[in-house]
Amino acid sequence: MNISVVIPLLNEKESLIELHDWIANVMQSNHFSYEILFIDDGSTDGSWETIQQLSQKNNAVKGIQFLRNFGKSQALHAGFDKAQGDVIITMDADLQDNPEEIPELYNMIVSNGYDMVSGWKKKRYDSVISKNIPSKLFNWAARKTSGVKLNDFNCGLKAYHQNVVKNIDVNGEMHRYIPVLAKNAGFSNIGEKVVQHQARKYGETKFGMERFINGFLDLITIWFISRFGRQPMHLFGTLGFIMLAIGFAFSIYLGIDKLFLTPHGRLITDKPQFYIALVTMIMGTQFFVAGFLGEIILRTKENRQRYLIKDNI
Structure with a gap:
């Protein structure tokens, strides 16, 4: 099969038939073998019933219905798991992504050898204040932090080689950072x-301004995971060593001061250096414990199901 089109959605009933017909026309005119995977992320507006109708009309349409709203990342994870195409295209269900882009995206993967290709909405039709400006700031921070030189991380229209989607783990709200996940997995092209x-x-859009706050928090998370996710002790152990070294240094100073400099002076506990030494040594110990716990969790974690499927076709 040439192409799998994975479409996560939440309450997009009005656009599904038009989107399906548009994608089907593009596929047929380019003689692609294809499947369309609609991932219903807990819709309450009858979207699943529309997907079932489309499936009866077109055997290429498949669907997964979540028991409730689990989030876009989980929807993509389920779609990636089920996709069978050589190239996987992701797009949003709101008709803001243009299916006419699919053939060129496909050729960039197959003919030009890209592992993945991300869309760049260079000219946007969103609100400048609520979306454009925050999006530019977000993308700038993502480039600087991740080292992936993309202008638009959050564009839903992307193309992937099958090897990429089968070897990355999209969870939480990490759908914004799939290019970073791909890079960390070794897919650098x-x-x-x-x-x-x-x-x-x-x-109307399902995302508000809070997505940018969550996005920056996720950016910190993915930076940490990419740098220290496999060896958490490297971070926490280093911080613990620094804290303990500061504590021991102040302890040695207090001992020398008490024995040789002011043997009949005030008590050690009357000096602020005592409390600095105490606090830093406690913090150092806690950092080491956090590092050990991180290593233990990393080695004993089990794969847990992150969403519940109610129905699929």
Whole structure:
């Protein structure tokens, strides 16, 4: 199979038929063998019923229905797990991503040898204050932190070689950082393509300003995981060693001061250096314990299901 199109969605009933017909026309006109995977992330507006109708009409349509809303990352994870195409295309269900981009994205993976290609919505039709400016700041921070030189990390329209989606773990809210996850997994040939962005036709966005706050928090998380996720003791052990060294240094100073400099002076506990030594040594011990716990958890963790599927077709 040439292409799997993975579409996570939440309450997008109005756009599904139009989106399906558009994708199907593009696939048929380019003679692609394909499947369309709709991942219903707990919709309550009848989206699943529409997906079932589309599946009866077109055998290439498949679907997964979550028991409740688990988030876009979990929806993508489920879609990636089920996808069978040589190239996997992800896009949003709100008609803001243009299916006409699919053939060129496919060719960039197959002919140009990219591991993945990320869309860049260079010209956007979103609110400048609520989306454009925060998005530019977010993308700048992501580039600086991750080292992945993309202009638009959060674009839903992306193309992947099958090897990429089968070897990365998308969880939490890490869908924004799939290029970083791919790079950390060893897939370094990451490209970018300017894609057409369209104004939302139906409904309203499911994401507010809080997604940028969560995005920056996730950015810190993925930086930590990429640097120290496999050896947490390298970070916590270093911090613990520094704290203990400071504590021991102050302890030695207090001992020398008491024995040789002011033997009949005030008590050690009357000096502020005593409390600095005490606090830093306690903190150092706690950092070491955190590092040990991190190593133990890393070596004993089990794969847990992060979402519950209610139905699939």
